[in-house]
Amino acid sequence: MKPTLAHRVVAEFTGSMFLLAAVVGSGIMAERLAAGNVALALLANTIATGAALVALILAFGPISGAHLNPAVTLADAWMGGIPWRETPTYIAAQLAGAIAGVIAAHTMFGLPLVSVSTHLRSGPAQCFSEFIATFGLLAVIWGCVRSRPSAVPFAVGAYITAAYWFTASTSFANPAVTIARSMSNTFAGIRPADVAPFIAAQLAGAFSATLLFRWLTPSLEAAAPAVLIKHDRQ
Numbered sequence: 001m002k003p004t005l006a007h008r009v010v011a012e013f014t015g016s017m018f019l020l021a022a023v024v025g026s027g028i029m030a031e032r033l034a035a036g037n038v039a040l041a042l043l044a045n046t047i048a049t050g051a052a053l054v055a056l057i058l059a060f061g062p063i064s065g066a067h068l069n070p071a072v073t074l075a076d077a078w079m080g081g082i083p084w085r086e087t088p089t090y091i092a093a094q095l096a097g098a099i100a101g102v103i104a105a106h107t108m109f110g111l112p113l114v115s116v117s118t119h120l121r122s123g124p125a126q127c128f129s130e131f132i133a134t135f136g137l138l139a140v141i142w143g144c145v146r147s148r149p150s151a152v153p154f155a156v157g158a159y160i161t162a163a164y165w166f167t168a169s170t171s172f173a174n175p176a177v178t179i180a181r182s183m184s185n186t187f188a189g190i191r192p193a194d195v196a197p198f199i200a201a202q203l204a205g206a207f208s209a210t211l212l213f214r215w216l217t218p219s220l221e222a223a224a225p226a227v228l229i230k231h232d233r234q
Contacts, residue, residue, distance in 0.1 A: 003231070007064075008064035008065075009089055009093040011066070012097065013093040013100070014097060015057075015060040015064070015068045016094045016100075017097040017100045018052065018101060019068055019098070019101060020100075020180050021101040021104045021108075022048055022052035022101075023052075023101075023177065023188050024106070024181065024186060025105035025109065026045050026048030027186055028105065028109045028186050030045045030187060031187040042170065046164040049160060049161070050164075051157065053153070053157040054154055054157035056068065057157070057229060061231060062230075065081075065228055066228050067090060068094060068174070068176075069174040069176065070090075070174070071175055071202050071206035072141065073090045073094070074091075075206045075207070075209075078207075080225075081223075082224075095180070099179075099183060101180065102114070102181070111186070115183070116183065116192060117182050117190055118189070120191055121190045121198070122194045126198070127201040128201070129171070129201075130167075130169050130171075130201035131202070131204055131208075132167060132205065133163045133173040134202040134206050134209070135206070135208055135209040139212070140152075140159045141228060142210065142213040145227055146217060146219070146223045149223075149230060153228065156228065160173065169198070175198075175202055178198045178202070179195060179199075182195050
């Protein structure tokens with residue numbers, strides 16, 4: 001039976017919730033155990049996030065595509081992989097799930113359900129990092145989905161794991177993740193004032209990568225329904 005829109009939206013919500021629980025929860029655990037060693041804390045946070053991404057895409061991809069990211073959903077809609085009329089519902093589910101994931105992580109570690117972040121992440125270098133991070137993410141997705149769609153979950157997990165370290169921003173690359181992390185005054189947080197520039201850079205990166213691959217591979221639209229994993233839709 002083909003998943004209905006309701007099935008796909010719940011998959012996006014649940015996947016986004018577990019993604020943020022992994023990002024924020026592992027950040028809290030890492031900071032508590034690293035004894036002030038920021039590099040070690042970031043390494044632990046990175047490994048947990050990359051591993052969770054692979055698992056979540058494999059689990060929810062056959063249902064909804066496991067976008068778990070408004071930038072990916074918008075790029076896929078542009079290429080015809082998801083109807084525009086369904087896009088707002090996908091994005092709302094991703095955002096709601098991401099916020100729920102932050103609340104879940106805080107609950108697991110005995111913290112207030114929501115705490116406004118004071119973690120400074122501002123300036124041109126940080127924003128350019130988000131442009132590069134999201135450009136690379138969409139490039140990996142579009143580049144792999146055409147020829148090796150089964151490799152996409154592993155490619156995405158590997159790319160985000162690497163991008164945590166080669167970008168100054170630690171690679172948020174996801175508007176829903178960015179908004180949700182502003183509600184966590186922990187290792188993974190971001191000040192609310194820094195959210196809008198991050199999101200603008202992320203959307204610009206996703207648009208630019210999609211535009212490039214649309215030129216590089218004119219048949220790109222044929223692969224759009226398989227982002228991130230081929231899934232049935234009504």
